[in-house]
Amino acid sequence: MSRGLTAAASGAILLRGGTVLYHGDQDHVKPLRDTDILVRNNRIAKIGKSITAPVDAELVDCRGKIITPGFVDTHHHLWQTQLKGSHADQSVFDYIPTEAFVCTMIGFWQSYVYTPKDMFWGQLGGALEAIDSGTTFVLDHAHGNQSNDHARQALSATIASGIRSIFAYSHAPYFTKWDAESCELSRDIMPEFSMAYIFELAQQQPFGNGRVHIGFGFDYWFLPKEAVVGIFSQLRGAGIKLFTSHYAKNPTFGNHPLIHTLAAYNLIKTPSDILLSHATGLDELEKAKLAETQVPVSSTPDTEAQMGFGWPLAFTPGINYTLGVDCHTNNTSSILSLARTALQLARQKNTVKEMNGGEGAPQRMDLRPTGSTEDAFNAATIRGARAVLLGNDIGSIREGKLADLVIFDAVGSVGMSCVSESDPLTAVVRHSDNRDIEAVMIDGVWRKRDSKLCPVIIEETGASLTWPAIREKLLASQRDIQQRQNNLNVDKAKEALISMFQIDKSKLVKS
Numbered sequence: 001m002s003r004g005l006t007a008a009a010s011g012a013i014l015l016r017g018g019t020v021l022y023h024g025d026q027d028h029v030k031p032l033r034d035t036d037i038l039v040r041n042n043r044i045a046k047i048g049k050s051i052t053a054p055v056d057a058e059l060v061d062c063r064g065k066i067i068t069p070g071f072v073d074t075h076h077h078l079w080q081t082q083l084k085g086s087h088a089d090q091s092v093f094d095y096i097p098t099e100a101f102v103c104t105m106i107g108f109w110q111s112y113v114y115t116p117k118d119m120f121w122g123q124l125g126g127a128l129e130a131i132d133s134g135t136t137f138v139l140d141h142a143h144g145n146q147s148n149d150h151a152r153q154a155l156s157a158t159i160a161s162g163i164r165s166i167f168a169y170s171h172a173p174y175f176t177k178w179d180a181e182s183c184e185l186s187r188d189i190m191p192e193f194s195m196a197y198i199f200e201l202a203q204q205q206p207f208g209n210g211r212v213h214i215g216f217g218f219d220y221w222f223l224p225k226e227a228v229v230g231i232f233s234q235l236r237g238a239g240i241k242l243f244t245s246h247y248a249k250n251p252t253f254g255n256h257p258l259i260h261t262l263a264a265y266n267l268i269k270t271p272s273d274i275l276l277s278h279a280t281g282l283d284e285l286e287k288a289k290l291a292e293t294q295v296p297v298s299s300t301p302d303t304e305a306q307m308g309f310g311w312p313l314a315f316t317p318g319i320n321y322t323l324g325v326d327c328h329t330n331n332t333s334s335i336l337s338l339a340r341t342a343l344q345l346a347r348q349k350n351t352v353k354e355m356n357g358g359e360g361a362p363q364r365m366d367l368r369p370t371g372s373t374e375d376a377f378n379a380a381t382i383r384g385a386r387a388v389l390l391g392n393d394i395g396s397i398r399e400g401k402l403a404d405l406v407i408f409d410a411v412g413s414v415g416m417s418c419v420s421e422s423d424p425l426t427a428v429v430r431h432s433d434n435r436d437i438e439a440v441m442i443d444g445v446w447r448k449r450d451s452k453l454c455p456v457i458i459e460e461t462g463a464s465l466t467w468p469a470i471r472e473k474l475l476a477s478q479r480d481i482q483q484r485q486n487n488l489n490v491d492k493a494k495e496a497l498i499s500m501f502q503i504d505k506s507k508l509v510k511s
Contacts, residue, residue, distance in 0.1 A: 008209045009042040009403070009444025012054045018062030018407070019424050020047065021069070023396035027378050031424045037067065039403040042209075042444035047399055064411035066424045069396050070136025070164075070404035070442065071335040072384030075244070075277040075298035075324025078126030079119055079144040079154055082478040083110055083329040109493065111144035111172050113484040118477045119144060120153035125474050126328055127161035128453055128467065133334040133434050136164055136404035136442045139275065139298070139324070139388055141217040141244055143170035148197045155201070159208040160456050162447040164404060166388060168244050169198050170217030183492035185499075189220060190231075202238040211443055215242040221261060229265055236273070242388055243274045247297075248309050249281035257282075259289045268293050275387055277324060280309040291318035296387035298324035299379075301342040302331035314379065315346035315371040322384040334434060339376040346370040373429045380429075407439040408432055409451075 020032040036051040037044060053059055114122065122144075130138055140158065145151040151169060158165050171194060174186035201214045216235050221228065232243065247258045258276065262268050272295045279290065279297040290297065299314035303326040314321045323342060325333050332338065347370045354362035385395025393402045408428060410420035413436040420427040440448035447454050455464040465473075 009039075011041075012045075012057040013039040013060060013403075013441075013444070014051060014053045014057045015039070015060050015062045015067060015405075015407070016051075018065045018067040019410070019420075020067045020397055021377070021425055021428065022047070023069075023378075023382055023398070027374075027382055029374050029377060029425050034063075037397070037405070039405075039441070039444050042403055044397065044399055044401050044403050047397065062407060064409070065438065066408040066410050066416075066420065066428055067397070068134075068406045068408065068428060069381045070394065070406055070440070071134045071380045072322070072388070072395055073130060073135045073138045073325050073333075073335050074275060074296070074322040074384050074387055075300055075326055076126070076130070076138050076140055076333075077143060077327060078130070078138065078140045078158070079111065079114070079122045079142065080327060080329045081122040081125035081129070081474060082114075082118065082481050086329060109173060110481070110485070111146050111150065112175055112178055113481055113488070114144060114146065114150065115480075116147065116149040116153040118481055119150045120157045121470070121473045121477045123154040123157035124161055124456065124470060126333075127158055127163045127165075128456070128470065129328055129333045130325070131161065131163055131440055131442070131447050132437070132453055133332070133336070134406040134437050134440060135325075135333065135335055136406070136440065137385070137388070137390070137394055138163055138165045139168060139215065139242070139244060140165050141168050141170055141246075141277065143172050143217055145169065145172055145194065146174070148193060151194075151197060151201075155207065155212070156459060158212055160459060162208075162211075162442050162445060162454075162456070164211045164394070164402075164442055166213050166215040166242050168215035168217040168242065169201065170219070178488055178493070180487050180489055181492075183489055183496045185496050198235070198240075199238050202235070202240055205239065209443065213242075214240060215244060216240050217244050219246050221245070221256060221258060225265055229267070232267055241273060244298075245274065245276055246278060247276040248278040248304075250309060255281075257286050259286050259293070259295065262295065263289060263293065268295060270294075271386075271389065272296060273389065275322075277326070278304060278309055279313050279319075280304055280311065282313070287313075287316065287319065290320070294320045296320040296322055298322050298387075299342055300324045300326035301338055301345055303327055305341075305345065306330065311349050312342055312345055314342040315375060320383075320387065321379060322387045323379050335380045336429060336432060339380045339429060342379070343371045343373075343376045373426050377425060377429050403441055403444040405439075405441045406437060407441075408436050409438040410436075412436070412438075 015037040017034050020035045022030050022032045024030050038046040038051050155167055171190050176186045177184040205214045249255045275296045277298040299312045299321050301312040304312050323335055323338050350370045351362050352358050354364045382395035385391045394404050410416050415431045415433055416427040438451050453467045455466050457464055
């Protein structure tokens, strides 16, 4: 795996006269008006007023603009782009193996019908959609790796996109056979060829001029303790800096108290190099252990609400919560949109407590709503950065940090009118839209400019592709995938799913 043909920052860029959302003490966000930001190479060199422009600097007029840190997405499956529209009305049980529109198959098992090149285009589409919405970092739980070639293509697309990422290599369920007659899962869940490739990638990292590192996605906690501890020990020794696992208690995933397992296995470090996604349905002892250990959680409110996970954990006092997209096939890729959703759901949860059995009018009204707009912004930025152990480099606008920045057009925005000047933080968090994002800079390189994604360089050919050309590649790939899906037995896949997760079928109901 090469380190990637990708643009690198060079020279200087001076952003002039913008309103900068600046993190001060205790993560309090202060708007700095009429402020300049000087970017040199890939870092923020200076923040202040009337900065003298270096002779080689690109000058960018940011009057009437709001400049924020890039947003941090702590749980996403970027490869799934071609599955969009497939499970908008499904639970998590259906998401994993079952059928949707025009009898196509969906969910994370669908990497089985992806070719490595399909994986490239899906991954690239997911990364570009994230960038378009202002996300500059993604913890990618990459669970579509049916082969080393699939992983290689996914990583190559990540590098090409320009996004900053931890590519958390994860083992997909492997099949010995899946066709129109049967669905047989392989017993070799972590094959030697795949584990060897993870160690190879760990030795080669970082990629993309330092933007992309290798992590590990692990969900096989049913393995013996000795095996689990051994895997973590070996991968930490090989240079894997971050691990991620799904953690949700429900009729599909069961009731395993994962945080207690982590503690019992002595796997929790300070700060934690393990990040858990969801952490829904937990009892009070589990929540207390999460608060005690400060193991970070990625709350993905859209998927958690739709797929029957229960109330999101975001904004729970004491919990080290962050925000993630999870499935852009199912919902938005905008971390800001998800921050709004998470905040409103947390407030609604508090209101439900005051209802009679969760129904009717509340008996009392809390005059201090749960969470704040600033809390939501921090969950989308600095909290996420710290959770992925990059708080010293990203997540806030500070001199010396990496130049991951988002520029909002406040003057041209309809939604932010009447608030962008008086309260720019509220304008961005509560009233902005993707169309208000005029530019995105990652590692000192423009990845979105003049409200459009910048062209992407394809390493294999050296070609520079615009978004319309990439979209055509995605549509062609999607048609091919759907054709292959038609030859798979859905019912047999459901049986395999029930067996794999030991699901109690009596708890799967249709109301």
